[in-house]
Amino acid sequence: MSGLDRRAFLRTIAGGTAGFAVARRTFAQAPQSAPSPPPITVTKLTDRVAVFGGDGGNVAVVTGPDGLLMIDGGYADRAALLASAVAGVDPRAVRILFNTHYHFDHTGCNESLGARHVRLVAHENVGRRLRTRFDNPAMGRTMEALAESGWPTETFATDGTLAFGRDTVSYAHTPMAHTDGDAYFLLPASNVLHAGDLLWAGRYPVVDYTVGGSLARMAEALGEIDGVILDDTRIVPGHGPASVTRAEMRRIRLMWQTINDRLERHAAAGDSIEAVIAAAPTREFDLQVSVRNPQPFLRQAFGGVLARAHQRAR
Numbered sequence: 001m002s003g004l005d006r007r008a009f010l011r012t013i014a015g016g017t018a019g020f021a022v023a024r025r026t027f028a029q030a031p032q033s034a035p036s037p038p039p040i041t042v043t044k045l046t047d048r049v050a051v052f053g054g055d056g057g058n059v060a061v062v063t064g065p066d067g068l069l070m071i072d073g074g075y076a077d078r079a080a081l082l083a084s085a086v087a088g089v090d091p092r093a094v095r096i097l098f099n100t101h102y103h104f105d106h107t108g109c110n111e112s113l114g115a116r117h118v119r120l121v122a123h124e125n126v127g128r129r130l131r132t133r134f135d136n137p138a139m140g141r142t143m144e145a146l147a148e149s150g151w152p153t154e155t156f157a158t159d160g161t162l163a164f165g166r167d168t169v170s171y172a173h174t175p176m177a178h179t180d181g182d183a184y185f186l187l188p189a190s191n192v193l194h195a196g197d198l199l200w201a202g203r204y205p206v207v208d209y210t211v212g213g214s215l216a217r218m219a220e221a222l223g224e225i226d227g228v229i230l231d232d233t234r235i236v237p238g239h240g241p242a243s244v245t246r247a248e249m250r251r252i253r254l255m256w257q258t259i260n261d262r263l264e265r266h267a268a269a270g271d272s273i274e275a276v277i278a279a280a281p282t283r284e285f286d287l288q289v290s291v292r293n294p295q296p297f298l299r300q301a302f303g304g305v306l307a308r309a310h311q312r313a314r
């Protein structure tokens, strides 16, 4: 985050709803040719849980007696706008920021909130990734390290609980699913679960196989989530609508399993990615998820299948 963005962020935190004007001015200074990003949307799931959508991952904000708990933080260049949107719902300070994984579209508030001594909680592999710049072929880019203020202050290896006001909230790591550091976050008193990027609704998922991700394990992770929720639990996906139902999550899991089975058969036959794409293994699902070009997803998902086969062969 640039110094300008950081100052704007701090002003919006301090200024509450006045922050909208600051944020607009920041965008007005952007080059004319830059497409304007989608607005940040707010959906209240309960009187205490709001989900903020936009172009980054879904952000959940929980209000407690002493301040806010935030699950994920969107893009860094949208942190100021997100902060003003959050302040519009509840102007009190964020006390805890939880990262569901290391991706930049979920950890964009780490540096700004970390600089204000907010507790940053994440899986230990998220800490490792955020400290390190590395090339990521699955994502087709270099993953930049965060400044030290954005590094988790508290990490965990498997699971844990947090006291937040009168509630106890919990989180659990699912190994090697979307990444190597995923965790879902459960709010039992509100009957809400934030799945991070273990769940994508209305689009195909990103599969970060460079760090151990695979569609097979993502489907298994949804099975693990299914085991800790109720029929009427609201599940916040990493991307897509503010929440989906358990039944919808089960449909998505079945779709991913079906696609993964087909990709594993292609891999066992020694097929190239071009042959996989030509066989259109997602054909009947493309309309359901409104995807016209499944190629980027197929390349990642098939890359994950090959990486897993390679691991098993060693």
Ligand SMILES: [Zn+2]
Binding pocket: 101, 103, 178, 197, 206, 238
């Ligand atoms: Zn992600």
